[in-house]
Amino acid sequence: MEDAGSASSAGGGRTKMLTQEQISFFHENGFVRIPKVYSPEEIARMSDELDQLIQDWATTNMGWTGPWRQVYMSPDVEKRSMLTHLHDLHFYSEAWCRAVTHPRMAEAMADLLGPNVELHHTTLHCKPPETGMPFPMHQDSPFYQHEGFGYIDAIVHIDDATLENGCLKFLPGSHKQGHLPHITRLENGESCSPHLPTDKYRLQDAVPCPAEAGDVVAFSIYTVHGSEINRTDRWRRLVRVGYRDPLCRQIAGQSLGRAGVIVRGMRPVGALAPTLS
Numbered sequence: 260m261e262d263a264g265s266a267s268s269a270g271g272g273r274t275k276m277l278t279q280e281q282i283s284f285f286h287e288n289g290f291v292r293i294p295k296v297y298s299p300e301e302i303a304r305m306s307d308e309l310d311q312l313i314q315d316w317a318t319t320n321m322g323w324t325g326p327w328r329q330v331y332m333s334p335d336v337e338k339r340s341m342l343t344h345l346h347d348l349h350f351y352s353e354a355w356c357r358a359v360t361h362p363r364m365a366e367a368m369a370d371l372l373g374p375n376v377e378l379h380h381t382t383l384h385c386k387p388p389e390t391g392m393p394f395p396m397h398q399d400s401p402f403y404q405h406e407g408f409g410y411i412d413a414i415v416h417i418d419d420a421t422l423e424n425g426c427l428k429f430l431p432g433s434h435k436q437g438h439l440p441h442i443t444r445l446e447n448g449e450s451c452s453p454h455l456p457t458d459k460y461r462l463q464d465a466v467p468c469p470a471e472a473g474d475v476v477a478f479s480i481y482t483v484h485g486s487e488i489n490r491t492d493r494w495r496r497l498v499r500v501g502y503r504d505p506l507c508r509q510i511a512g513q514s515l516g517r518a519g520v521i522v523r524g525m526r527p528v529g530a531l532a533p534t535l536s
Contacts, residue, residue: 262459288391289434289482290468291429295363296363297415297473301354306417306472308354309383309496309535317345317383330395330457336488342392343385348498354498355381358415359500364475365523368502371411371477375524379403379449379501380514386425386496391489393425393455396460399501400438400480401453402512408434409507410480416470417496424495425486427476430467455483505530 277285277293285291297305320342328340348355358364360377368376380403386392399412420426441453462485468491470476482499489495505526509515518526518533526532 268403276363277370282370285454285477285479287430288429290429290476290484291430292468292470292479293367293475293477294471295473296367296475297358297361299473301358301361302417304354304471305358305398305415306496308343308352309417309498310385312345312348312351312355313343313385314511316351317343317385319343319387326442326451326457329337336390339392340392340488342382343387345383346380348381348383349378355471355498358498359530360520360522364413364500367475367477368411368413369523372409372429372502372504373524375505375527376502376522377505377526377530378519379503380519380524382499384497384499385494386489388489388492388494391425391495392469392482393462393488394486395428395454395457396462396465396483396485397441398433398439398481398483401441401443403480403501403514404438404510404512405480406508406510408437408479408481411477411481411502413500414470414476414478415498415500416474416476417470417498418494419472420468420470420497421491422467422469422487423489424491424493425489426467426469427478427484428462428467430460430465431479433483434481437481439481439483459483 281291311346349359358520359381365376441455443450445451460483465485468476518531
């Protein structure tokens with residue numbers, strides 16, 4: 260996978276976190292792996308506090324619903340498949356508040372989004388050993404839909420992610436299509452988690468993006484992606500952090516109407532204003 264090289268000088272005296280090659284790769288393919296955004300010492304503290312958050316605050320359940328489960332899992336595994344999740348870790352932990360506002364992360368997002376970068380949300384996704392839930396092919400836009408392309412999800416890897424434990428897999432260039440209609444209801448009319456048709460968008464056709472602890476994988480809100488089941492005897496922990504250009508207007512979904520922390524630059528006039536008491 261494409262890696263970030265050494266930093267280079269940007270306009271206005273700013274030092275880029277990413278090389279031009281990396282930036283071009285992202286815009287062409289819709290994703291990029293950024294190695295070693297966090298040091299081993301930082302990851303160790305983030306890992307410790309994440310384990311505490313899982314114990315104190317996280318929810319473990321069957322995760323996403325829908326007919327795709329029968330496509331990707333045997334009946335026995337489907338019954339046992341679980342997902343551990345938690346929203347907005349930075350509200351609960353100093354280490355994670357520092358992580359999502361980290362200068363290296365903020366600079367990388369500025370390289371891809373522009374000079375002003377706003378934090379939108381954080382979400383923990385942990386795949387338990389052996390039956391950690393797979394994710395069907397989907398875009399993230401149905402969950403927090405925005406106008407335009409000024410939104411990026413950055414996946415912080417606490418553990419190494421491999422094919423065996425369910426690393427992210429992408430369809431390169433799929434972000435150029437913009438927002439796609441997703442399946443959100445079953446044949447009986449009941450709602451289900453948004454996903455793309457499994458016969459048209461197949462996990463086996465996607466490109467795996469393995470990553471090491473401390474790496475970040477950034478991708479467009481429109482890049483089609485998924486992941487397979489965790490088949491190992493160890494947890495696979497990662498945290499999704501959403502960043503946007505403050506002028507990228509949200510239409511629907513998670514954290515709608517909530518202004519986030521500006522992690523780089525300034526909040527421009529015309530952007531969503533913070534809630535004031």
